[in-house]
Amino acid sequence: MAPALREEIARRYGTPAVVIDLDRVARNIARLQAACEAGGVANRPHVKTHKSPVLARMQIEAGARGVTCQKLGEAEVMAAAGIDDILISYNLLGPQAVGRLGRLLRESAARITVAADNPVTVAGLPEAARAGGRTLDVVVECDTGRRRAGVETPGEAVALARDIAGRPGLAFAGLLLYPPTGGVASAQRFLDEAQAGLAAHGLSARIVSTGGTPNLPEIGQVRGATEHRAGTVIFNDRMMMAAGVATLQDCALAVLARVVSRAAPERGILDAGSKTLTSDTGGGLDGFGLLPDHPGARIAAFAEEHGFLDLSACPERPAVGTLVEVVPNHVCVVVNMVDALVAVRDGAIVGTIPVEARGMIA
């Protein structure tokens, strides 16, 4: 950002401000769409990163089949904004979630698919389908190496698919994978074995969804994959730079912060702390963000509203009052801290974009 643009953003919105460059956003959206098309899979970007129907609409207009949501609240916001094909890649469990899912099915015309990785979740879903008055598509989440959510073996995947297919109001729709980077071969083995097991029981996976921005270079490499879910790529961050899938020029989001104190010659204090940039280390990065214009400056620690800069290795030390840009370690959690993003295009402020699904933790 040019100095005059920084000053204008700070004058209008104050600091810290979370700023996105719509030119870069459009480029990143196009890049993901092109990667999916080249890989022969549909694009279903994950909205957890932006939580904004405005940005989801840009993704759909660029060719995305639909969106992925991690929370029911995100899906409700997207459906209300007219997004018509929504995958909720999460175990929805308990009476409140089942009740809301039923209402969503009844009140929205959107295609809704949910994920499950265990029979307790599956057992609760028929009530949502009944209340919604239509069949609910369910995919089985599979753990293909990340040790996060998902059934652990192809056999479990088949058993859960049969459980789904046997329940009133539910349809088995496919498999959801999130292979680790470089994990195509082991994911393929899991998938092939699961698909053989499904076929033996007269079932088949209409959807085979892979995931992740780190996996961008591997999109389409799992044979049989039908679609991909990537979130972070719309903005990128320091973590994606470290993963080798983004450069600084691909980073479309920065936190504009002000140096509000210097305290000592080798120290500085930003007005962005853990309540803005979050304590996310991005998987063990050094410091809590990158200051592209101040090489050597390191965000060494946080208070809630203070970012403590170690300037000892910084040749040009920013004075009190200086506006600085910070590329966050992890954009998805930073967007979630604010009610609106400041959008710029071609070097000028366009306005703000509400983070509509922010804070919808349930």
Place this chain on the structure above:
Amino acid sequence: MAPALREEIARRYGTPAVVIDLDRVARNIARLQAACEAGGVANRPHVKTHKSPVLARMQIEAGARGVTCQKLGEAEVMAAAGIDDILISYNLLGPQAVGRLGRLLRESAARITVAADNPVTVAGLPEAARAGGRTLDVVVECDTGRRRAGVETPGEAVALARDIAGRPGLAFAGLLLYPPTGGVASAQRFLDEAQAGLAAHGLSARIVSTGGTPNLPEIGQVRGATEHRAGTVIFNDRMMMAAGVATLQDCALAVLARVVSRAAPERGILDAGSKTLTSDTGGGLDGFGLLPDHPGARIAAFAEEHGFLDLSACPERPAVGTLVEVVPNHVCVVVNMVDALVAVRDGAIVGTIPVEARGMIA
């Protein structure tokens, strides 16, 4: 919480939910008030922890002189709710902050005091006083050992006080300290030297403010202190337990989460991840929260909406669907993640309390 209460909260509000026990809140408020009275200082609790005028009002009614805010947005919310004595313990810098401060001074009848630790901040404040049509009280923030914000020497404190006193519309009001735990003696030396310097220039500190929940046992031990700012004690958390100033029974806030997947026998997955509990380690605690009812369970890692439990040392492993309480590492950042707290009293749900100043990062 009794199992039936957990179920009722989950049924009404879904999970995760951030729940406070108003009986414990009232006890914690009374404890802080009593500690201040015993120490001979006024109580000015820090609202960064709760960001709620409802809870600030409870603190005022228990005897607090006023409140402390870390952000202008917090002060605006508190003033609009009728809180009439507000200290903003932060360098307010830049045209947007100065403009808002001027409006706050003009439109509110509240006593407003701000902090500064450098001449750039001080130079901007007369414009706020001019726009506000009244004198602005300014305290000098002093670093008495924590190496956070604050002037580093008594001499700098005196120089900044003289700067403030010489500016149109500003009044030097006192000194703001946040001594490290056990740092009474060094804070005393700083304060005595600063006060002697002030006296030599015909100035005096009407306010000498100390801070912190970890410093609760030391309230009033700095001679000349007039008031104390403590935030976390209203709820307490794992960090305050580790600091030895709270027990589990003093913790008035818990995140109610559900086990949504088990993945493997020694693992479990909560529906509360880094977008609810935050990645705050509480200064290096083991794991991202405490599960009082499942000793041995450890929140080992996060995804944004998943908390990954290591149950290998857990004798009674919670099944999928189980509701669990999590005492966060750091409550102040967790409250900031949600729009409302669920309040219970005497074992029953009272309703929700809005976190009105949430997300007001600027």
